[in-house]
Amino acid sequence: MTAQAKGWLATVAAFAVVWASFRYLSIDPGQLFNAESGRQLADYASRFFPPETSAAYLREIGRGAVETLAVSALGTLLAMAAGLALALPASGRFGAISRLAVRLVLNFLRSVPELVWGALMVLAAGLGPFAGTLALALHTSGVLGRLFAEALENAPPEPARALSAAGSPSGLAFLYGTFPVVMPQLIAYSLYRWEMNVRMATVLGFVGAGGLGQMLYYELSLLREPQACTVIIAMLALVILIDAASAWARRRL
Amino acid sequence: MAALVLWPLLVLAEFRPGVLLDPANLRVMRDFLGAFFPPALQPDFIALLARATVETLAIATAGTAIAMLIAMPLAFVVSDALSVSRIGPGPGRVAGGAVRAAARLMTAGLRSIPEVVWALLLVRAFGLGPAAGVLAIGVTYGGMLGKVYAEILESGDTRPARSLLEAGSGRLAAFSYGLLPGAAQELASYTIYRWECGVRAAVVMGLVGAGGLGQLLDQSIKMLNGGEVATTLAVFLLLVFIADALSAALRKLLA
Numbered sequence: 001m002t003a004q005a006k007g008w009l010a011t012v013a014a015f016a017v018v019w020a021s022f023r024y025l026s027i028d029p030g031q032l033f034n035a036e037s038g039r040q041l042a043d044y045a046s047r048f049f050p051p052e053t054s055a056a057y058l059r060e061i062g063r064g065a066v067e068t069l070a071v072s073a074l075g076t077l078l079a080m081a082a083g084l085a086l087a088l089p090a091s092g093r094f095g096a097i098s099r100l101a102v103r104l105v106l107n108f109l110r111s112v113p114e115l116v117w118g119a120l121m122v123l124a125a126g127l128g129p130f131a132g133t134l135a136l137a138l139h140t141s142g143v144l145g146r147l148f149a150e151a152l153e154n155a156p157p158e159p160a161r162a163l164s165a166a167g168s169p170s171g172l173a174f175l176y177g178t179f180p181v182v183m184p185q186l187i188a189y190s191l192y193r194w195e196m197n198v199r200m201a202t203v204l205g206f207v208g209a210g211g212l213g214q215m216l217y218y219e220l221s222l223l224r225e226p227q228a229c230t231v232i233i234a235m236l237a238l239v240i241l242i243d244a245a246s247a248w249a250r251r252r253l
Numbered sequence: 254m255a256a257l258v259l260w261p262l263l264v265l266a267e268f269r270p271g272v273l274l275d276p277a278n279l280r281v282m283r284d285f286l287g288a289f290f291p292p293a294l295q296p297d298f299i300a301l302l303a304r305a306t307v308e309t310l311a312i313a314t315a316g317t318a319i320a321m322l323i324a325m326p327l328a329f330v331v332s333d334a335l336s337v338s339r340i341g342p343g344p345g346r347v348a349g350g351a352v353r354a355a356a357r358l359m360t361a362g363l364r365s366i367p368e369v370v371w372a373l374l375l376v377r378a379f380g381l382g383p384a385a386g387v388l389a390i391g392v393t394y395g396g397m398l399g400k401v402y403a404e405i406l407e408s409g410d411t412r413p414a415r416s417l418l419e420a421g422s423g424r425l426a427a428f429s430y431g432l433l434p435g436a437a438q439e440l441a442s443y444t445i446y447r448w449e450c451g452v453r454a455a456v457v458m459g460l461v462g463a464g465g466l467g468q469l470l471d472q473s474i475k476m477l478n479g480g481e482v483a484t485t486l487a488v489f490l491l492l493v494f495i496a497d498a499l500s501a502a503l504r505k506l507l508a
Contacts, residue, residue, distance in 0.1 A: 124281075207460055
């Protein structure tokens with residue numbers, strides 16, 4: 001088959017799959033974008049303006065934003081500790097079997113999205129920011145555990161080997177030979193994850209895990225759109241602020 | 254110092270590990286986790302699960318298609334590789350710059366709101382169900398694809414398009430004959446990668462009511478039906494794994 005025929009075949013197949021998808025969902029794309037639904041959307045959107053800006057409400061928003069930040073920071077800190085603890089066996093330090101088993105656990109922790117962990121943790125810890133913290137910590141432990149394990153595996157073995165050869169116990173050899181070498185990398189990974197977790201923490205509240213997300217969910221349920229608009233603006237501002245702060249911190253490090 | 258920072262964090266996050274050991278919570282959790290085994294395998298639940306799985310795939314596919322429709326004109330406008338005014342001063346320079354800036358702002362605006370937030374908002378506008386999920390993916394990924402498409406068009410060899418523009422051909426002709434042949438494969442490859450992300454996003458959006466596996470999972474969790482949650486989670490992990498593999502295979506086929 002010529003390259004051109006292959007290209008046409010792929011295009012036709014893609015169109016067929018997209019058409020089948022719309023059919024399966026019984027969504028008529030034409031209906032989605034016609035004037036009627038456009039007016040409906042515009043009508044709905046107009047209810048969000050102007051955003052609510054009373055001082056009392058802004059104070060509440062501030063509280064929500066700080067709660068979101070606390071959830072993300074604490075979740076990341078817990079994940080750093082758990083990630084490091086899991087990275088030790090995952091980097092093959094305690095044998096091949098424990099390496100495989102722990103990698104399986106890390107994969108599982110990482111594959112379940114934060115929001116699904118959130119919905120589950122709300123059952124375990126009740127509504128509120130603590131559930132969000134646990135959800136972030138679980139997912140991020142999986143991510144950081146894997147990254148930390150790779151950093152440990154790629155670390156130069158010579159310093160630790162020299163310490164062991166000189167007779168220091170393996171724990172101390174790790175602490176003084178390996179850890180200082182990988183530490184900057186671990187911190188860089190954690191900072192990067194924290195930045196992502198701030199984003200995640202703002203939406204975790206949708207399943208009842210506290211912070212700005214929970215506020216947005218309530219306001220939308222109570223049909224208080226101007227308040228919801230303020231929450232969305234606060235979410236965006238928070239993410240932009242953290243991005244800028246972390247870019248600044250990265251340049252310093 | 255560390256304690257000084259940590260303490261307010263713990264208070265703000267309502268960090269009370271004790272609640273995990275609270276007898277009432279513990280009982281709920283034990284019953285719930287206990288019900289994970291055996292996973293639910295009743296024929297009617299499996300049928301429901303299969304329908305939700307196909308629905309999730311359809312949401313990701315339809316959403317990505319809409320995202321492409323949004324992204325292509327945006328990228329066409331934003332991309333510097335097709336800028337006539339870069340060739341030299343001309344009459345349309347200011348207007349062109351303004352349109353380009355507006356389109357760039359639009360791509361940034363669309364992708365700065367996470368897809369779950371879009372989904373939550375659209376569920377209120379369109380009601381529970383897959384339509385909100387499709388549009389949420391379409392809008393967010395439209396912004397992302399628009400930005401990346403424009404970057405791909407700029408990162409390739411832009412000289413053919415440039416010579417066409419300089420020879421007086423229109424932007425559309427310069428795009429189709431000068432840029433697209435060189436960039437088509439990379440554009441398609443990135444779109445497939447986004448579809449893979451869309452599958453994951455479709456599941457997560459279901460938790461706020463946008464249809465598919467996520468909505469099923471949400472219902473099972475709320476009804477504390479551990480067996481159903483276990484099966485749904487397993488299917489979800491399998492689906493993500495298959496979507497990863499499929500996307501990797503398709504992209505390899507393209508390369």
